[in-house]
Amino acid sequence: MSYETISVRMNRSDPSIRWGFTLRQQGGKLLVASVDRDSLSDKAGMKPNDEVDAVCGRNASNMSINEANSIVDNSFREVNFNLRRYVTSHTCLPWTLTEQDNKLIVDDVRPGFGTGFGSAYGGTVSS
Structure with a gap:
């Protein structure tokens, strides 16, 4: 199956601004579960079902969802992801x-x- 690699970087001026996405775990993989409309993650290009390859520079293969959420929660101003999006057409x-x-x-x-x-x-x- 073909895929494209996407780098997503989000910045916020205030920690009260939500990133606007949720993750889910499927086997040993982390996937984007949902993206809130008009959120920072939506504007940055995240899409549901994107596979997470890296979270803030850390390899996400076999990373637990709790570990990924902890990394994101401790990143007050900036988060970045390397994502894999499977392409059908x-x-x-x-x-x-x-x-x-x-x-x-x-x-x-x-x-x-x-x-x-x-x-x-x-x-x-x-x-």
């Missing part, structure tokens, strides 16, 4: 990808779509 890219045997396969290429090539409106030029 890229709607804005001019091609379609699938995974086969741990390799990405380009299924379909739509020339001119979203590339800036072709016509001024993103379509193909015909003569």
Whole structure:
């Protein structure tokens, strides 16, 4: 399965401002359980089901949820995460990808779509 790595850094001026996310544990992995709308974490790009690779520079593999929450709770002004987001489709890219045997396969290429090539409106030029 394909994924993208996302670095999230949040700052707050006052500890009374909530980060706006909750974590959950699934096996040995930490996942983002929920993200409050318009919160710091929402604005920073966190999404539910993002897998947590690191919390404030500490490797999160086999980290307990209590340990992760403690690190976040003790970070009064700034927290940062390395997240892994599994990708199923890229709607804005001019091609379609699938995974086969741990390799990405380009299924379909739509020339001119979203590339800036072709016509001024993103379509193909015909003569």
